[in-house]
Each structure stands twice: as structure tokens, then as C-alpha cells.
Amino acid sequence: xxxxxxxxxxxxxxxxxxxxxxxxxxxxxxxxxxxxxxxxxxxxxxxxxxxxxxxxxxxxxxxxxxxxxxxxxxxxxxxxxxxxxxxxxxxxxxxxxxxxxxxxxxxxxxxxxxxxxxxxxxxxxxxxxxxxxxxxxxxxxxxxxxxxxxxxxxxxxxxxxxxxxxxxxxxxxxxxxxxxxxxxxxxxxxxxxxxxxxxxxxxxxxxxxxxxxxxxxxxxxxxxxxxxxxxxxxxxxxxxxxxxxxxxxxx
Amino acid sequence: xxxxxxxxxxxxxxxxxxxxxxxxxxxxxxxxxxxxxxxxxxxxxxxxxxxxxxxxxxxxxxxxxxxxxxxxxxxxxxxxxxxxxxxxxxxxxxxxxxxxxxxxxxxxxxxxxxxxxxxxxxxxxxxxxxxxxxxxxxxxxxxxxxxxxxxxxxxxxxxxxxxxxxxxxxxxxxxxxxxxxxxxxxxxxxxxxxxxxxxxxxxxxxxxxxxxxxxxxxxxxxxxxxxxxxxxxxxxxxxxxxxxxxxxx
Amino acid sequence: xxxxxxxxxxxxxxxxxxxxxxxxxxxxxxxxxxxxxxxxxxxxxxxxxxxxxxxxxxxxxxxxxxxxxxxxxxxxxxxxxxxxxxxxxxxxxxxxxxxxxxxxxxxxxxxxxxxxxxxxxxxxxxxxxxxxxxxxxxxxxxxxxxxxxxxxxxxxxxxxxxxxxxxxxxxxxxxxxxxxxxxxxxxxxxxxxxxxxxxxxxxxxxxxxxxxxxxxxxxxxxxxxxxxxxxxxxxxxxxxxxxxxxxxxxxxxxxxxxxxxxxxxxxxxxxxxxxxxxxxxxxxxxxxxxxxxxxxxxxxxxxxxxxxxxxxxxxxxxxx
Numbered sequence: 001x002x003x004x005x006x007x008x009x010x011x012x013x014x015x016x017x018x019x020x021x022x023x024x025x026x027x028x029x030x031x032x033x034x035x036x037x038x039x040x041x042x043x044x045x046x047x048x049x050x051x052x053x054x055x056x057x058x059x060x061x062x063x064x065x066x067x068x069x070x071x072x073x074x075x076x077x078x079x080x081x082x083x084x085x086x087x088x089x090x091x092x093x094x095x096x097x098x099x100x101x102x103x104x105x106x107x108x109x110x111x112x113x114x115x116x117x118x119x120x121x122x123x124x125x126x127x128x129x130x131x132x133x134x135x136x137x138x139x140x141x142x143x144x145x146x147x148x149x150x151x152x153x154x155x156x157x158x159x160x161x162x163x164x165x166x167x168x169x170x171x172x173x174x175x176x177x178x179x180x181x182x183x184x185x186x187x188x189x190x191x192x193x194x195x196x197x198x199x200x201x202x203x204x205x206x207x208x209x210x211x212x213x214x215x216x217x218x219x220x221x222x223x224x225x226x227x228x229x230x231x232x233x234x235x236x237x238x239x240x241x242x243x244x245x246x247x248x249x250x251x
Numbered sequence: 252x253x254x255x256x257x258x259x260x261x262x263x264x265x266x267x268x269x270x271x272x273x274x275x276x277x278x279x280x281x282x283x284x285x286x287x288x289x290x291x292x293x294x295x296x297x298x299x300x301x302x303x304x305x306x307x308x309x310x311x312x313x314x315x316x317x318x319x320x321x322x323x324x325x326x327x328x329x330x331x332x333x334x335x336x337x338x339x340x341x342x343x344x345x346x347x348x349x350x351x352x353x354x355x356x357x358x359x360x361x362x363x364x365x366x367x368x369x370x371x372x373x374x375x376x377x378x379x380x381x382x383x384x385x386x387x388x389x390x391x392x393x394x395x396x397x398x399x400x401x402x403x404x405x406x407x408x409x410x411x412x413x414x415x416x417x418x419x420x421x422x423x424x425x426x427x428x429x430x431x432x433x434x435x436x437x438x439x440x441x442x443x444x445x446x447x448x449x450x451x452x453x454x455x456x457x458x459x460x461x462x463x464x465x466x467x468x469x470x471x472x473x474x475x476x477x478x479x480x481x482x483x484x485x486x487x488x489x490x491x492x493x494x495x496x497x498x499x500x
Numbered sequence: 501x502x503x504x505x506x507x508x509x510x511x512x513x514x515x516x517x518x519x520x521x522x523x524x525x526x527x528x529x530x531x532x533x534x535x536x537x538x539x540x541x542x543x544x545x546x547x548x549x550x551x552x553x554x555x556x557x558x559x560x561x562x563x564x565x566x567x568x569x570x571x572x573x574x575x576x577x578x579x580x581x582x583x584x585x586x587x588x589x590x591x592x593x594x595x596x597x598x599x600x601x602x603x604x605x606x607x608x609x610x611x612x613x614x615x616x617x618x619x620x621x622x623x624x625x626x627x628x629x630x631x632x633x634x635x636x637x638x639x640x641x642x643x644x645x646x647x648x649x650x651x652x653x654x655x656x657x658x659x660x661x662x663x664x665x666x667x668x669x670x671x672x673x674x675x676x677x678x679x680x681x682x683x684x685x686x687x688x689x690x691x692x693x694x695x696x697x698x699x700x701x702x703x704x705x706x707x708x709x710x711x712x713x714x715x716x717x718x719x720x721x722x723x724x725x726x727x728x729x730x731x732x733x734x735x736x737x738x739x740x741x742x743x744x745x746x747x748x749x750x751x752x753x754x755x756x757x758x759x760x761x762x763x764x765x766x767x768x769x770x771x772x773x774x775x776x777x778x779x780x781x782x783x784x785x786x787x788x789x790x791x792x793x794x795x796x797x798x799x800x801x802x803x804x805x806x807x808x809x810x811x812x813x814x815x816x817x818x819x820x
Contacts, residue, residue, distance in 0.1 A: 062399070063395050063398060063399060078399065082392055084392065086392045086393060086396055088393065088410075088411070089495040089496070090414045090417075090492065090494075090495045090496075099396075099400070099410075100400045103397065103400040103401065103402045103406060103410070104400065104401070128494055128495050129495075130495065148400070275599075276578060276598060276599025276600050276601075277598050277599050278575065278578075278595060278598035279578060279579065279599075279600075353664060357666055357667055360671075361633065361657070361659045440660060441660060441662055442659070443659065443660065444633065444657045444658070444659045445638070445659070446657060452638065452660075455570075455638050455639065455660055456638045457639060458570065459570060459637055459638060459643075460594070460639040460640065460795065461594055461595055461598045462639075463598070
């Protein structure tokens with residue numbers, strides 16, 4: 001796995017320790033989950049809709065507060081890619097990408113340009129979001145996540161609303177980005193193939209309350225950007241995950 | 252063809268008006284040509300009156316925008332505050348301006364102050380309501396986004412909530428544009444001293460002296476004024492937010 | 501939708517059959533009588549006519565419609581919403597020239613009761629008024645007359661008078677339009693001493709209020725004029741019953757106000773020519789003043805604007 005580009009900041013170790021999360025209504029989503037991510041590891045969380053994996057991600061992002069337990073991300077700089085592009089429609093593409101910097105009171109046009117270049121959208125810098133297709137908007141969202149040089153990247157089903165062809169291309173692009181930067185990454189997805197293509201480790205979950213069904217390393221050695229959907233090892237992993245998740249049985 | 256339709260309807264209306272007016276005394280319904288004549292003859296006076304009323308309406312609108320906007324920000328921020336003031340805002344909203352106007356004359360004296368005040372009063376509530384609604388309609392995902400990067404309340408207000416609320420606020424302003432003109436004229440009915448002459452004063456005076464063509468001409472002028480306000484507002488709206496918010500008509 | 505048609509139709513159906521009292525008479529002529537101000541003692545005779553049964557005995561089913569500032573009584577007459585309209589004499593002449601076909605058949609207020617009311621410390625004559633602000637019916641003939649007569653254009657501000665004396669009470673410097681029968685008494689009831697400057701003294705003396713009907717007068721008009729004359733005679737003898745009704749309708753008219761008004765009103769009703777009289781001279785003077793003010797075309801006169809119907813002998817049952 002390649003090292004992070006120019007920053008010397010070490011990739012953090014992320015630790016969840018007996019984390020509980022209970023809604024005010026009394027519904028318990030997490031009842032003491034413990035999890036640890038190695039620095040630079042790309043972990044995919046898969047599971048049925050509604051099991052609580054997105055809640056877990058939001059807790060890791062600091063968007064929600066756990067009812068009990070500890071979430072320790074060290075001094076990681078976090079970035080989040082939402083399910084929808086979540087761009088501000090009155091800001092241009094470049095301004096949207098720059099938003100994290102603006103919020104931190106910084107200005108770094110070079111970083112913005114670099115992030116846009118990384119997702120191949122340099123030409124769209126001055127356009128407004130509605131001039132872009134869904135796939136391009138998602139790329140902008142990813143560029144925005146990258147511009148602040150994060151050390152912990154969280155993605156919540158980022159490609160679920162994208163068409164299959166574009167999705168395939170975005171998989172390959174994201175894979176390359178993850179290769180280059182070596183970010184600790186937590187990816188929530190319902191697409192088992194996506195998990196196999198992008199992750200080093202896949203955790204299959206069920207719930208609520210959330211519990212781990214399967215926690216396996218991904219044995220494909222090739223760089224993520226060039227992993228092949230039709231590689232038989234991908235199929236085997238997917239098959240294994242399907243069994244664990246009991247997907248062939250109706251809920 | 253669809254461009255011609257409003258003109259066509261206008262033409263039909265004009266013909267019907269003329270037919271009806273021909274059978275009635277002028278003091279009840281003047282002929283369109285009489286109104287046209289009054290518009291021409293009294294053009295300068297109507298123009299001066301329109302400017303006065305426009306000034307009162309615009310000033311009132313401005314005051315309403317500032318206070319309505321500020322109150323909207325406060326109320327959106329604090330539902331408790333909104334609830335605390337709810338009976339009073341409701342009261343002010345439902346008391347007819349015509350009833351308040353004489354009181355305003357006693358407090359403020361005759362002149363522009365009264366019509367500015369009445370214009371502000373009627374414009375206040377659409378703007379307040381629109382601002383609160385707009386600020387409350389911020390998409391939660393976008394709020395999450397800003398929270399993620401540690402945005403302060405002020406940053407969230409300025410970078411997210413206010414721009415997001417802009418379409419709503421403009422909708423409120425559009426309602427207020429016409430209402431402000433009406434409000435100013437109502438104030439002028441009660442509090443105008445004729446110096447400078449205003450549309451409300453002209454309507455009052457011409458009705459009293461049975462110069463009905465002039466009354467109608469003044470009404471035409473006030474309609475034109477309201478339409479101008481509205482159109483200008485639309486232009487501004489398109490300029491400011493049209494790129495990312497294709498407005499409804 | 502023309503008023504004469506409506507009235508003709510009414511008279512066909514509701515024609516009064518002479519002075520006999522049809523107590524269960526199905527043929528009472530329905531009359532809406534539109535007042536040009538709020539109920540006040542200046543309309544006492546009509547209320548007396550209603551309450552005492554004088555109108556009913558004469559064959560009329562009268563409903564009194566109160567008005568207020570800018571009440572469009574002649575317009576109501578023109579559209580058939582009223583069969584009898586009370587109007588100021590000069591208003592009648594102006595509107596006749598604007599196409600409203602109405603005619604005065606009885607003078608309710610002979611001497612013109614209009615004028616200006618000032619605070620006790622303020623101006624006591626018109627000449628003393630050199631500036632400041634007057635609340636008046638903006639655009640009325642009185643407005644035009646006073647400003648012309650005393651050269652107030654550009655010197656004295658005219659602000660709308662909304663019918664309430666609140667602003668006057670609150671502002672010592674404010675002058676306002678007043679009827680001797682109304683505002684000064686209301687002000688004194690509030691403890692405020694006032695001066696009343698009579699417009700008649702300044703040369704403004706149209707008939708203060710006239711009873712008008714559509715022109716040409718409907719068949720019942722003469723009988724109505726006679727009944728009105730009787731009603732006012734009754735009111736002048738004893739105003740108590742009618743005043744009580746007025747006080748009920750208008751809570752600004754308290755007993756003390758009533759006393760003040762009755763005293764002030766009597767000479768204005770009877771005038772110098774006697775109750776119910778109108779003269780050519782008075783009408784001509786009004787017409788020429790209005791021509792001078794440019795409110796009616798040059799060369800206009802008051803001819804045809806007024807008829808003395810109640811002095812005619814009671815007619816034979818009118819032909820339909």
C-alpha cells in the first residue's frame with residue numbers, strides 16, 4: 001500500500017470500545033460494539049438496510065454522540081462522503097470543494113485545484129452543481145472530502161444513487177485515490193462487489209442491535225484501482241458474504 | 252399566440268367596460284376614454300403622486316424586510332421565543348390596518364410617516380413567515396456537512412441557512428411588494444396632508460369631488476406601481492439566485 | 501338597472517292608496533333612506549317619522565341606512581339601493597352635472613351648519629387663520645370654497661377628516677371641519693372648549709341637507725315630502741323618542757351631547773323661511789358659487805334641481 005502523498009501525519013488507529021447508541025424512543029441500535037481499524041486500512045461495512053451500519057458511520061464521524069462507550073479516532077482529520085452529493089447549489093464546483101477550507105478559515109486554491117484534478121473535473125471548476133450529471137456531482141463530493149487532507153475518510157453508500165456504468169468507473173477512480181493516499185477508510189455499502197473491489201477488510205453486520213456476522217480480510221493482492229470484478233476471488237468473497245448475511249432468505 | 256392572449260382578454264374587458272359605462276352616469280363608471288384623458292391631463296400630478304406613494308411603500312417595505320428578516324432569524328433559532336410572541340404577532344397580523352391608521356396619525360402626526368408605517372405593517376408578516384420557513388427548511392444533510400467541519404453557528408447561518416432560505420424570502424417579498432403599495436395608500440387615506448401629493452390623497456380628493464375619471468386614473472397608476480415593484484423584484488431575484496434556483500412564475 | 505325603472509316598478513306594486521291607514525296594508529312602499537353621516541340629531545325628524553308611525557300611516561315602509569364620512573348617498577340613489585337620499589345641497593348640484601338624476605324635494609337643514617372648529621385659544625375668525633393645518637373633507641366644495649375665499653392655497657394644509665375628533669382633541673393646533681349640530685358638542689362633552697367659525701358667515705350657505713329622490717320624482721314623492729314635513733314638526737315639538745333611538749345607535753351621543761345639540765340645531769332646521777321652505781334665491785346663489793369654483797360648468801343653474809312637492813294639495817290617487 002502506498003504511503004500518503006506529502007503529509008507526514010501518521011494514519012490513525014481508530015478504536016470503538018463498547019459503543020452503545022439508543023434513540024430517545026428506546027430503540028437500541030448499538031449495544032456495546034467494539035471495533036478497531038489499523039492505520040491506513042480500508043474497511044467495508046456491509047449489511048441489510050436498516051441494520052445500523054450508517055448509524056455506526058455517523059458515530060465514527062462525530063455527527064452523532066454515543067449513548068455509551070468510547071470512540072477514539074486520535075487526532076484524525078475526518079472527511080465524509082454522503083449518499084447524495086450534498087453540494088450547495090449556490091456555490092460553484094470550486095467553491096463547493098473549497099468549503100471545508102473556508103470553514104476552517106483557510107484559503108488554498110492550489111489544494112482545490114489539485115483535488116479537482118484528482119477527480120478529473122478541472123474544467124468544471126466554475127460551473128454550478130446543477131450543470132453536472134449525478135456522477136460528476138459525486139466526484140465533486142469526493143474532491144471536497146479530499147481537499148482538507150483528511151486522515152480518516154468515511155463514505156456512506158456513496159454510489160448507491162449512481163447508474164451502474166458510472167459506478168464502475170467511479171469504483172476504479174476511488175480505488176486509485178485510496179491507493180495513492182493510504183487513508184484509513186470506513187466505507188458503508190450494500191454493494192458486496194464494491195466492498196470486494198475497494199476494501200482490505202469486510203465486516204458483515206446484522207441488526208439492530210448491530211452485531212458482527214463476519215469479519216474477513218480481502219485476499220486480492222492487486223492495487224484497488226485495478227482489481228477486477230470478474231476475478232474469481234471476488235466472486236468467492238461475495239458468495240461468502242451472501243451466506244453470512246443470509247441474503248437469499250427473505251427478511 | 253399565447254403572447255397575444257393577455258392582450259386579447261384586455262381588449263375584451265375594455266370593450267365590456269365601455270359598453271357598461273355608456274349606460275351609467277360618469278360618476279359611477281367613467282368611459283375608458285375619460286380615464287385615458289384624465290391620465291394624460293393629470294399626468295404630471297399622477298406622476299408626482301406615484302413617486303410619493305412609491306417612496307412610502309419602498310421605505311415601508313425596507314423596514315419590514317429588515318425587521319421581518321431579523322425577527323425571522325431569531326424565531327427560527329428559538330421556537331420558544333416564537334411561541335412567546337405568537338399571540339402578539341397574530342394580533343398585529345389580524346387587526347385591520349384601516350383601524351390602526353387613525354391611531355398612527357395621533358401618534359405620528361400627518362404626513363409620510365403614517366403611510367410608511369402602514370406599508371411596513373402590512374409587509375411585515377409575509378416576510379417574517381417566509382424567513383422562518385426558509386430557515387427551517389435547510390436540508391439536514393447540508394447541516395451535517397457543516398457540522399462535520401466544525402462550523403460555528405454564525406458560519407452555518409451565513410454560509411448555509413441564509414442562502415438556502417433565499418428563495419423563500421423572495422417569495423415573501425413578492426407578496427409584500429403589492430401589499431406594501433396598498434398599505435401605503437391606506438395610510439394616505441387617513442394621514443396624508445397633500446404635501447407632497449400622493450395616490451391615496453388623489454383618490455380621496457377626486458372621489459369627494461365626484462371626479463371619477465381621476466379616481467380611476469389614480470387606481471390605474473397604483474396598479475402600475477405595484478406591478479413595477481413586482482417586476483423589479485423578480486429581476487433582482489433572478490440576478491441574485493436565478494442561476495441556481497429556477498423560480499416559479 | 502336604471503333607478504327610475506326600479507322606482508317605477510316599485511310604485512306599480514307598492515303605490516300608496518291615499519292617506520287612509522292600511523294598518524295591515526300590503527301595499528306599503530318600501531323606502532331605504534340613506535343618511536349622509538352617522539346617526540345624529542341632525543336626522544332626528546326621519547327617526548321620528550319612523551318611530552311615531554307617521555311614515556307608515558302615509559304608506560311608507562322606511563328603513564334608515566346610516567352613513568358616515570364620504571357616504572355616497574346620491575350614488576346609492578342612482579343605483580337603486582336607496583329610494584331617498586340625504587345630501588348636502590351643493591353635492592346635489594355637482595352630481596347632477598355628473599349625470600346623477602336626482603331632485604331635492606324637502607330641505608332638512610335650511611341654514612348651512614358647516615364651519616370650522618378651533619380650540620378655544622386658537623383662531624376665532626377665518627381671517628385669523630394664516631397657516632397650519634385643517635382637517636376637512638378633502639375635495640369637497642366647502643374645501644374649495646374656503647381655500648379660494650381666504651387664499652389658503654399653499655399656506656394652509658388640508659388633511660383628511662375621518663369623522664372622529666380624536667386627532668383634534670390630541671392636537672391643540674389642529675383645526676377641523678364641523679357641523680354646529682355635531683362636533684362642537686362632542687368636543688365639549690370631552691371637556692374641550694372650542695370656537696365655531698360659521699361658514700355661512702363667510703358666505704357659504706347652500707341648503708345644509710336636502711331630501712332627494714330620483715328625477716323625475718316618483719309618484720309617491722309628494723306624499724313622502726308631506727310625511728317628512730309632519731315628522732319633523734313632530735320632532736321639533738318633542739325630540740325625546742327619536743333622540744333616544746339615535747343615542748342607542750350612536751354611543752358618542754350621550755344625554756349631555758343631546759342637550760347641547762338640540763339647542764344648537766333648532767334655528768338651522770327652521771331657518772328664516774320656515775320649516776320646509778326652499779327659495780330660488782338660495783339655490784341660485786349656491787349654483788353661482790359652484791360655477792365660480794369651477795365645480796359645475798359655466799352657465800349652469802339650479803333649475804330643475806329642486807321641487808317643493810309638499811305644498812301641493814294631496815293629489816288624487818296617482819295614475820299608474
